[in-house]
Amino acid sequence: MTYQKLQNITLPEILKLEKRYRINFINSITGYKAASLIATTNENGAENIAIFSSMVHIGANPPLIGFVMRPLTIPRQTYSNIKKTGFYTLNQVHTDIVWQAHQTSAKYAEEVSEFSATDLTPWYSDNFPAPYLAESHVKMGLKFVEEQHIRVNGTILIIGEIQELFYPENIISKDGSADLNAIETVAITGLDTYHLPQKLKRFSYARPHEPSIEI
């Protein structure tokens, strides 16, 4: 195998990059990310929804999902609503709502609901206090369980436990795997570029003396 000649950049050079260039570069070079809309209410029931691309799987038993919040140097509605109410929802972004999802990142005034500003529809299940996004095919209701404050830069890892989950039944295979291609779930790079993934390969469980095969 011959290898492509690669460019090299070091930490001191990264720190000297223009701010917006560095944000685009570091956020995009690191790979594809899930795009989710997090919906909350404040203590008066005012609804908020905002896009996040920093989800991380924490565990399956119990089902736990983390996401990283930027530092609390300015008021963060999603953070304060989660801390006040204890509940929030994660709503998956698909091709039909990609513009609206992106538009939730605009800095609307606190009294403006991003739902109405972006023409998205709040929906409530029978047993959960936070609003879901009606338009999403996959919606998860989470209970806040833990936060970790990252010392090195003040970001916060918020961890929630899935309380209920809504999904199209026909996307789940016999072994539990979800087919996100079928519902056109998108992936994101950087802060602004949305991609549609297509399945390439699925492999069997890898073992040392029985190499995994395509399934």
Add this chain to the structure above:
Amino acid sequence: MTYQKLQNITLPEILKLEKRYRINFINSITGYKAASLIATTNENGAENIAIFSSMVHIGANPPLIGFVMRPLTIPRQTYSNIKKTGFYTLNQVHTDIVWQAHQTSAKYAEEVSEFSATDLTPWYSDNFPAPYLAESHVKMGLKFVEEQHIRVNGTILIIGEIQELFYPENIISKDGSADLNAIETVAITGLDTYHLPQKLKRFSYARPHEPSIEI
């Protein structure tokens, strides 16, 4: 807009699912993830490489990346190597190495190098102690800076600072964004399914009174 009828599952039902089904379900329904090979050495220089899909962006200034390790209930070579040496690399997975990347998840004996077992090639830069994966188009050398132990399930968030970064020069646009489509970087769902994303749309910065446009 009419909405698809969705299936509903609650936490008590999720907890009753068969273990492997629940792992597949929760890991895949939550969205696309980046796939990276983390390479390390132990204190004797023995090389290790293993696939992880739990990367999360922590910051751009300084450039920080996190990933989640499973609990230390069994020995974890990647974890102990990072703690002993202080350095590791993240190497992006693309279509040509997807089988080998998956195969690194097999439980090889401690004395076996996953590089040789899976026919992957270690490569060292001039100034960094941990091995890179020669075959990767995007390679990052990280210095360990922080760990956070998640109380709720014993997983560990490991945070590293990028010290140097290798990438094909022609994938970076004028504003710093990387074109991962061009180098066939893959995304993963669950533990075993690899996808090739294709760009759908890129939007301008979203503002309340000047809605974002496709760029």
